[in-house]
Amino acid sequence: MHTSTSVAVAQGDAVSARLSGQLLAVLAGLAALGALSTNIILPALPRIASELNVGMREMGPVLSGFFLAFAVGQLFVGPVSDRWGRRTPVLSGLVLFIAGSLICAWAQTLSVLVVGRVVQAMGVCAASVLSRAIARDLFEGEALSRTLALTMVAMAAAPGFSPLLGSAMEYGPGWRGSFVLVALLGLLLALAYVAVVGETHSRDRRAAATFGEVLSGYAALAQDTRFIGPAFAVSVIVGGLYAFFAATPAVLMGRLGLSPLQLGLFFASTVFVVFGAGMLAPRLAHRWGAVRVGCIGCMAALAGALAMLAGGDGRNLAYFAGAVVLYLLGMGLVNPLGTAMALGPFSHQAGLASSLLGGLQMACAGGMTALASVAGSSAGLGLVLTAASMLAFAALVASGRQR
Structure with missing residues (x-):
């Protein structure tokens, strides 16, 4: 080391x-x-x-x-x-x-x-x-995964x-x-x-960089499969979370007639799913490996997304909530493990890598939120989340092969 x-x-x-x-x-x-x-x-x-x-x-x-x-x-x-x-x-x-x-x-x-x-x-x-x-x-290693699990749970919650x-x-x-x-x-x-x-960040690990070198650093990270695979997986799966928060008010308030307070309570209840998954992720990764557990998370998210897509107009609250739980369970597994995988190999560029990861997340969140808002339905949200889950799974599989 x-x-x-x-x-x-x-x-x-x-x-x-x-x-x-x-x-x-x-x-x-x-x-x-x-x-x-x-x-x-x-x-x-x-x-x-x-x-x-x-x-x-x-x-x-x-x-x-x-x-x-x-x-x-x-x-x-x-x-x-x-x-x-x-x-x-x-x-x-x-x-x-x-x-x-x-x-x-x-x-x-x-x-x-x-x-x-x-x-x-x-x-x-x-x-x-x-x-x-x-x-x-x-x-x-595992300490990083546990720490990121808690911080990512807080960000998602x-x-x-x-x-x-x-x-x-x-x-x-x-x-x-x-x-x-x-x-x-x-x-x-x-x-x-x-x-x-x-x-x-100790002084002996710091490095001066010109603007051109920063751009070159971003370009190198974007081409490094150790970073871009898990980073892309995390970004699209978290983008789905933002799409969920953007589209759900139209479903629950517009179609099911929930009040703003009831909507707030519904959102708050989803936090416990994300929290439980985030706490479980490092333990499962210790036993089966981060890539495998991340792929399992993608499949759980995909199951929830497909259930939402099949649910049509989303007029059954219990069914819609069940689909949401599946997606958030999968997202809660992928988020901390994918983040640890993306940042792990880049100890001397932790700030640069974290910035690019954040930029990817915001880009995916913005695009997917716009799509889900335009759709304005449970089926439309399900379609967006289905695409996110499949893309995340493909990215993790490709990353796992490189590793």
Whole structure:
């Protein structure tokens, strides 16, 4: 093993022995903050539009502006952190996120709100990307899989809980209070990061890179089957998760007549499926191997997607919920294992690899969300998820053959 890697693992063992609970909680919080800050405002969008005197159709940039800034910003965060370390980008990003959240909280016009959302995204993308890079700095092998399982569970679970939290905020301080709440969470995470984690990318492992070298690094990763196979599998399967959150309100509220609170409770209940699968994934991988368990996850997701596709109009809540459980179970297995497989071989490029992985995820999430939203039905969502599951399976099989 390379000396610097040995040092990093030794550092990781020391940290985990003393502060495993706190360390994992901070990494999970960094991973989940972006999804939380996005989905918490979904129940409030009609009220925001009313208070700002705009139509619902004009609210699109509030979401799309966030996703675009998030996708672009994270491509720069990884290389910067590989050169200068993790601490400065993480803390600077959280400060920027807090500033953007406060801009949103006091926004009196739609344009100011959109600006605040862009600032939010430019800051929080660092937390999301570097939570994975920090895990790779400290751990490898099964320890990395376990750590990523917990952080990826948090990232996948945040969209489930945040609409329910947003609905609860509507009965109290309202949508402006939601932005103040996420700003406070950002502040708490910054303090916790300083106290618990600190710098994890040692100076002897840092490398200066020009813009051209960064682009070359991305190109090399995109052609490296050790990275691109599992990264693509994770990206399309997680893209399906975002498509599920985008299309399900039309199914459950439009066709089945659920209230916003009931919808929030439905989303929150799905978190337990993702949590259980994420906890199970490293144990199964230890016994049968990450590639095999990832392929099993793809097949479970495919079974749920096909069931949803066969369910037609989605007017049977129990049937729809069962199909969702199968898909989320498979996604919960693929996500942490595929992430560990993609980042594992690149200890000296953890930031770069994590950035490209994040960019792929956001691209797939954006495209699949748009397709599912246009379809607006259970069968349409099932079709999107079927394609995602099949593509993820093919990518993992190809990756397994290379390995």
